[in-house]
Amino acid sequence: MAKMTLEALRALREGKKAEIDRRETDGKDVHIIIGMGTCGIAAGAKQVLEAFINEIDAKKIENVTVKQTGCMGLCYVEPTVEVKVPGMPDTIYGKVDADVAKKILKDHVVGKKLVSDHIFDRPSTDILK
Amino acid sequence: MVKKSYILVCGGSACEASKADAIYESFKKVLEDEGLKNDVQVVKTGCFGFCEKGPIVKILPEEEFYVEVKPEDADEIVHETIIKGRPVQRLLYKDKDLKVDPKADKFDMSKIGFYQKQFRIVLRNCGFIDPENIDEYIARDGYQALEKAITQLGPDGIINEVKTSGLRGRGGAGFPTWIKWNTTKGVSAPQKYVVCNADEGDPGAYMDRSTLEGDPHSVLEAMTIAGYCVGASKGIIYIRAEYPLAIKRLEVAMAQSREYGLLGDDILGTGFNFDIEIRLGAGAFVCGEETALLRSIEGNRGMPTPKPPFPAVEGLWHCPTVINNVETYANIPVIVLKGGEWFKSIGTEKSPGTKVFALTGKINNSGLVEVPMGTTLREIIYDIGGGIRNGKAFKAVQTGGPSGGVITTENLDTGIDFDALARIGSMMGSGGMIVMSEEDCIVDVVKFYMTFCVDESCGKCSPCRIGTRKLLDYLTKISNGNGTMEDLDKMTEIGMAMKKAALCGLGQTAANPVLSTMRYFKDEYIQHVQDKKCVAGKCINLIRYEIDPSKCIGCTLCSKRCPAGAITGEKKMAHKIDQAKCVKCGECYKGCKFGAISKI
Ligand SMILES: Cc1cc2nc3c(=O)[nH]c(=O)nc-3n(C[C@H](O)[C@H](O)[C@H](O)COP(=O)(O)O)c2cc1C
Numbered sequence: 001m002a003k004m005t006l007e008a009l010r011a012l013r014e015g016k017k018a019e020i021d022r023r024e025t026d027g028k029d030v031h032i033i034i035g036m037g038t039c040g041i042a043a044g045a046k047q048v049l050e051a052f053i054n055e056i057d058a059k060k061i062e063n064v065t066v067k068q069t070g071c072m073g074l075c076y077v078e079p080t081v082e083v084k085v086p087g088m089p090d091t092i093y094g095k096v097d098a099d100v101a102k103k104i105l106k107d108h109v110v111g112k113k114l115v116s117d118h119i120f121d122r123p124s125t126d127i128l129k
Numbered sequence: 130m131v132k133k134s135y136i137l138v139c140g141g142s143a144c145e146a147s148k149a150d151a152i153y154e155s156f157k158k159v160l161e162d163e164g165l166k167n168d169v170q171v172v173k174t175g176c177f178g179f180c181e182k183g184p185i186v187k188i189l190p191e192e193e194f195y196v197e198v199k200p201e202d203a204d205e206i207v208h209e210t211i212i213k214g215r216p217v218q219r220l221l222y223k224d225k226d227l228k229v230d231p232k233a234d235k236f237d238m239s240k241i242g243f244y245q246k247q248f249r250i251v252l253r254n255c256g257f258i259d260p261e262n263i264d265e266y267i268a269r270d271g272y273q274a275l276e277k278a279i280t281q282l283g284p285d286g287i288i289n290e291v292k293t294s295g296l297r298g299r300g301g302a303g304f305p306t307w308i309k310w311n312t313t314k315g316v317s318a319p320q321k322y323v324v325c326n327a328d329e330g331d332p333g334a335y336m337d338r339s340t341l342e343g344d345p346h347s348v349l350e351a352m353t354i355a356g357y358c359v360g361a362s363k364g365i366i367y368i369r370a371e372y373p374l375a376i377k378r379l380e381v382a383m384a385q386s387r388e389y390g391l392l393g394d395d396i397l398g399t400g401f402n403f404d405i406e407i408r409l410g411a412g413a414f415v416c417g418e419e420t421a422l423l424r425s426i427e428g429n430r431g432m433p434t435p436k437p438p439f440p441a442v443e444g445l446w447h448c449p450t451v452i453n454n455v456e457t458y459a460n461i462p463v464i465v466l467k468g469g470e471w472f473k474s475i476g477t478e479k480s481p482g483t484k485v486f487a488l489t490g491k492i493n494n495s496g497l498v499e500v501p502m503g504t505t506l507r508e509i510i511y512d513i514g515g516g517i518r519n520g521k522a523f524k525a526v527q528t529g530g531p532s533g534g535v536i537t538t539e540n541l542d543t544g545i546d547f548d549a550l551a552r553i554g555s556m557m558g559s560g561g562m563i564v565m566s567e568e569d570c571i572v573d574v575v576k577f578y579m580t581f582c583v584d585e586s587c588g589k590c591s592p593c594r595i596g597t598r599k600l601l602d603y604l605t606k607i608s609n610g611n612g613t614m615e616d617l618d619k620m621t622e623i624g625m626a627m628k629k630a631a632l633c634g635l636g637q638t639a640a641n642p643v644l645s646t647m648r649y650f651k652d653e654y655i656q657h658v659q660d661k662k663c664v665a666g667k668c669i670n671l672i673r674y675e676i677d678p679s680k681c682i683g684c685t686l687c688s689k690r691c692p693a694g695a696i697t698g699e700k701k702m703a704h705k706i707d708q709a710k711c712v713k714c715g716e717c718y719k720g721c722k723f724g725a726i727s728k729i
Contacts, residue, residue, distance in 0.1 A: 070343020
């Protein structure tokens with residue numbers, strides 16, 4: 001993309017916001033967001049990322065985007081993963097390993113049920129909402 | 130079909146002990162009876178913090194948060210909240226003393242989960258966005274503050290908002306940010322600099338690393354705003370080489386910003402030029418001190434220089450320089466966007482806003498927490514941190530790293546801000562918070578910090594170079610059981626002299642851990658000196674392992690585990706430890722299945 005002007009920046013921001021809103025109302029895409037700070041990676045986040053990608057391929061699960069994000073601050077339960085499935089509450093899972101990743105895909109993403117024992121709370125309200 | 134509601138029952142170990150299982154079963158039964166089991170899912174979760182008020186139950190999507198729930202409450206919760214959509218008032222968590230002013234306008238209080246003691250300004254994007262994708266930052270109001278700063282506020286308007294906000298530097302000293310900016314802005318010079326201090330040298334601190342890894346653009350945007358405000362065209366981020374991921378994310382972010390024209394010449398077509406470069410530090414603690422940091426960037430040995438001149442007037446290469454900490458910068462875009470008044474409504478009067486702490490040590494839920502200033506240590510440790518590990522008793526918290534001191538039980542309910550911490554003999558520091566339990570020995574902990582200071586003292590001034598060494602010698606002597614009462618007085622004397630005579634903050638504060646623990650834990654020092662005892666069992670020369678012959682069955686396990694060959698005895702006969710050979714490693718003690726070995 002070329003250098004932006006003020007107008008272009010505004011347009012980009014509004015466009016992105018609209019895209020996010022659309023995603024939330026359309027309700028097609030599943031998002032799996034993995035905490036990939038130094039802490040998460042040290043606890044095995046890369047292996048978890050691989051496990052998600054491999055399993056999504058193997059089971060041919062559609063409309064799933066796997067992304068990375070920074071550290072959420074829940075060091076005691078790293079690696080952490082947030083799962084957003086339309087129609088279900090956004091959920092944060094902690095102490096995720098390859099097996100839990102498979103379980104999340106099977107039960108949560110496909111089966112639309114939360115996975116017991118690994119749910120944690122987002123530490124605070126989003127001040128930008 | 131998709132479930133419509135979810136009942137989350139906290140299954141953390143504390144809640145588990147207080148009937149989480151019974152609550153879980155009770156919900157299942159009520160749902161079954163009501164024919165709702167296909168519409169509502171009951172799940173057990175990990176620990177939610179708040180263990181003191183457990184068991185916790187959370188209902189989604191209503192976001193109701195219930196505390197001290199009993200199995201009998203399941204019926205009411207299902208009928209009221211799930212069926213009728215009304216909260217069960219008596220079970221809601223109520224916070225008596227809010228640190229966020231509910232009267233502050235432009236802020237919808239109904240959206241705040243009061244039970245969540247955290248309030249995230251600095252970490253607002255960490256865990257939300259992909260740090261390597263600038264579009265995600267922009268979608269969350271990114272670079273809107275820069276836009277506002279340039280098109281609406283102008284340099285004076287920015288100073289005004291930052292002044293109104295009351296923002297104080299988060300690097301440790303708590304100096305008002307607007308004064309620094311205003312000073313640099315007021316000096317006319319052909320070249321000025323904006324520097325970000327990302328050296329983060331306190332042992333146990335990693336707030337700045339996480340911020341840069343999770344949200345690099347917030348710092349880039351803030352530095353650009355600072356550059357515009359004071360009239361600087363160059364920014365430098367000084368970051369330790371031990372932070373490779375943070376460095377990589379910064380590089381990616383800077384490249385994307387340049388591509389978008391948010392860094393470089395003619396930013397957003399406004400004619401303003403600003404670019405940022407990264408300088409790597411080799412990880413010396415003293416290079417976090419601002420004058421040493423600037424010397425290090427200049428290519429000289431990282432040693433502090435006397436102030437004045439202050440960097441704001443004469444800093445990098447003798448040019449006026451704004452230098453701020455990562456966390457200080459990360460607050461700026463929010464202050465510019467939401468306004469200084471909004472920021473001021475959070476936290477305490479003299480220390481507005483929030484502080485990020487790296488909560489580590491003997492705590493259940495270690496991690497990064499961001500709380501409004503004025504939050505008490507009790508809330509941080511028990512409500513957020515989930516209490517002390519293994520149910521041990523709380524002893525103290527060390528804040529401010531090697532420059533700080535301890536906060537003890539008597540100050541658990543003191544609201545934490547810059548001034549309160551200084552009053553009780555500790556300091557905010559950069560935000561490391563190391564929790565100690567009854568299993569930690571004060572002398573041992575202080576010895577750790579003093580060893581660190583001896584290593585990190587640059588040696589330029591003698592109060593610091595010799596003072597830290599002498600203090601460490603005394604501490605070692607005490608932990609070996611050879612200390613005298615005069616040593617304790619000498620330590621205080623040396624510490625006070627260092628405070629007055631050392632050249633920079635490192636030496637002036639290096640004795641703080643000693644002075645602060647002498648104030649709160651003198652008894653423990655005296656115990657080491659007079660009784661030759663270390664109750665926590667950490668000073669190995671003051672402990673002894675012994676085998677109780679009446680309990681020992683002669684299984685020989687301890688003698689096999691002993692690396693020093695200090696344990697002898699016939700099979701099926703009581704064993705004995707040769708104290709002269711014992712290296713106090715504790716392997717025998719840990720291994721004995723019959724509780725026959727004691728630590729005295
Ligand atoms: C020994 C010593 C180490 C320091 N280390 C750091 C550090 O790692 N990070 C930091 O931001 N400030 C550190 N400081 C504080 C800086 O000197 C300076 O106050 C800070 O960069 C100013 O930024 P602020 O106003 O945003 O807090 C240190 C100070 C001393 C005396």
